[in-house]
Amino acid sequence: MVYMPALPIHELVPLMAQVSRGDQQAFAQLYDATSRKVFGIVLHVLRDHAQAEEVTQEVYVEVWRLARRYDSTQGSVTAWLNTMAHRRAIDRVRSAERRTQRERRHFEFQTDDRSPDPSELVVANDEGRRVRDALAQLSEGQRTAVELAYFQGKTQREVAEVLQVPLGTVKTRIRDGMQRLRKQLGEAAS
Amino acid sequence: MSMSDSHSNAYAYVVGVLSPAEAHDFERHLVECGQCAEELVDARTVASALSSTVATAPPARLRTSVLDVISRTAQEQLAPASAARPALLSAVATTAKSSPSADSNVVPMRRSWSSRGSSLLVAAAVIAALAFGGWALQATQEAREARQVAEAAALDAREARQDAEAAAKQQDKLTNLLSANDVRAVSGRSPVGDLTGTVVMSEQRRTAVLVASELPELPEGRVYEAWTMKGEDPTPAGIFAPDGSDAVVELTDETFDADSVAVTQEPAGGSEQPTTDPIFTVLLPQR
Numbered sequence: 001m002v003y004m005p006a007l008p009i010h011e012l013v014p015l016m017a018q019v020s021r022g023d024q025q026a027f028a029q030l031y032d033a034t035s036r037k038v039f040g041i042v043l044h045v046l047r048d049h050a051q052a053e054e055v056t057q058e059v060y061v062e063v064w065r066l067a068r069r070y071d072s073t074q075g076s077v078t079a080w081l082n083t084m085a086h087r088r089a090i091d092r093v094r095s096a097e098r099r100t101q102r103e104r105r106h107f108e109f110q111t112d113d114r115s116p117d118p119s120e121l122v123v124a125n126d127e128g129r130r131v132r133d134a135l136a137q138l139s140e141g142q143r144t145a146v147e148l149a150y151f152q153g154k155t156q157r158e159v160a161e162v163l164q165v166p167l168g169t170v171k172t173r174i175r176d177g178m179q180r181l182r183k184q185l186g187e188a189a190s
Numbered sequence: 191m192s193m194s195d196s197h198s199n200a201y202a203y204v205v206g207v208l209s210p211a212e213a214h215d216f217e218r219h220l221v222e223c224g225q226c227a228e229e230l231v232d233a234r235t236v237a238s239a240l241s242s243t244v245a246t247a248p249p250a251r252l253r254t255s256v257l258d259v260i261s262r263t264a265q266e267q268l269a270p271a272s273a274a275r276p277a278l279l280s281a282v283a284t285t286a287k288s289s290p291s292a293d294s295n296v297v298p299m300r301r302s303w304s305s306r307g308s309s310l311l312v313a314a315a316v317i318a319a320l321a322f323g324g325w326a327l328q329a330t331q332e333a334r335e336a337r338q339v340a341e342a343a344a345l346d347a348r349e350a351r352q353d354a355e356a357a358a359k360q361q362d363k364l365t366n367l368l369s370a371n372d373v374r375a376v377s378g379r380s381p382v383g384d385l386t387g388t389v390v391m392s393e394q395r396r397t398a399v400l401v402a403s404e405l406p407e408l409p410e411g412r413v414y415e416a417w418t419m420k421g422e423d424p425t426p427a428g429i430f431a432p433d434g435s436d437a438v439v440e441l442t443d444e445t446f447d448a449d450s451v452a453v454t455q456e457p458a459g460g461s462e463q464p465t466t467d468p469i470f471t472v473l474l475p476q477r
């Protein structure tokens with residue numbers, strides 16, 4: 001399978017317009033340009049390959065169905081896809097957790113070993129490198145809060161327990177951390 | 191929940207640490223807080239950048255499978271406006287009715303704007319009913335139903351497409367209006383009955399719409415006509431004859447100079463001047 005090189009971000013908007021008119025070829029291009037990021041975040045949150053494939057497929061089918069709803073004033077196409085993907089992955093993690101909560105209640109929440117699965121090839125990419133560099137600049141507390149929440153789908157309470165901070169501090173840490181990231185990544189981030 | 195509880199929650203909302211209730215409050219807060227709306231766009235951009243650190247190539251079979259499924263999946267054609275209205279309006283009506291007239295849920299900074307506490311909630315309900323913005327994840331059942339209705343009625347394909355395009359344009363316009371930083375909603379009620387009218391407007395976007403619900407049925411050969419009133423001086427602002435008891439009417443630019451918006455019953459085709467008394471009037475805020 002030959003994958004097309006990722007398109008520059010700004011070219012995704014016209015592509016999205018084509019998709020909204022039912023252009024399947026444009027959709028395939030959109031998939032090729034965005035699927036590493038979408039699959040990556042879903043897999044990272046879910047930690048389960050089969051489920052990640054399932055959710056990624058759901059996301060793309062939704063993107064196809066609801067393409068007309070994309071609104072470029074609300075952010076980039078990749079941000080739109082990422083929002084859908086992340087939310088779906090989190091929803092699935094949470095509902096699975098609710099199901100198993102009773103069995104897990106006697107386990108204290110400790111560090112959750114989520115070191116990357118070595119069988120997964122995380123795609124090296126410029127943006128990823130820049131973001132990792134920017135993440136490294138955050139304070140320990142900010143970085144941990146962002147990572148637990150965004151990548152592991154932890155709730156505010158769970159993050160507060162890990163960090164040993166009051167509940168309200170979690171939101172502040174996340175906001176401060178992400179705003180700092182934003183500043184460091186500048187306008188080029190997507 | 192007061193405004194200050196939700197304000198600045200955009201990042202927490204995006205990463206997913208808000209409780210469902212907090213997330214709901216934040217979505218409502220977005221309606222009136224341009225700062226949070228902007229911050230939300232930023233937060234989504236940063237979140238998307240975060241995802242690039244874990245980018246992972248999916249297996250080729252996933253591509254094949256996705257492309258196969260979408261080739262057999264119909265796309266949502268935005269619902270014809272007339273069919274989409276009832277859902278929108280029932281949400282408006284429900285919210286308007288269920289919200290206490292006390293201002294407990296209303297943001298102080300807007301209080302001077304409207305004597306009716308529910309106006310902002312009404313605007314929020316309009317947004318919710320539209321499943322507004324590209325961000326909505328849920329398919330709108332209404333849109334699907336509307337399409338099915340259109341299909342069942344075996345509408346001429348071109349006509350249906352034109353309707354859909356017109357509806358899409360209208361929805362774009364509404365979405366655009368509702369996402370404006372300065373969007374305002376103000377309601378008026380008829381002295382009798384459940385009839386209500388809400389004007390939703392944004393100076394920035396130069397867009398104003400009138401949302402009317404529980405309109406009395408029109409006699410044969412009559413239409414409703416909206417007017418922008420400057421003092422006692424009416425200017426025609428559009429005629430409409432809804433299928434049901436609800437209507438969404440785009441108002442003219444004059445709304446921004448007007449003191450109030452009124453609706454009367456007129457002969458088909460509309461009138462130059464009102465020939466009947468208004469069935470309701472919405473007082474616009476002082477500028």
Ligand SMILES: [Zn+2]
Binds near residue numbers: 198219224225226
């Ligand atoms: Zn705010």
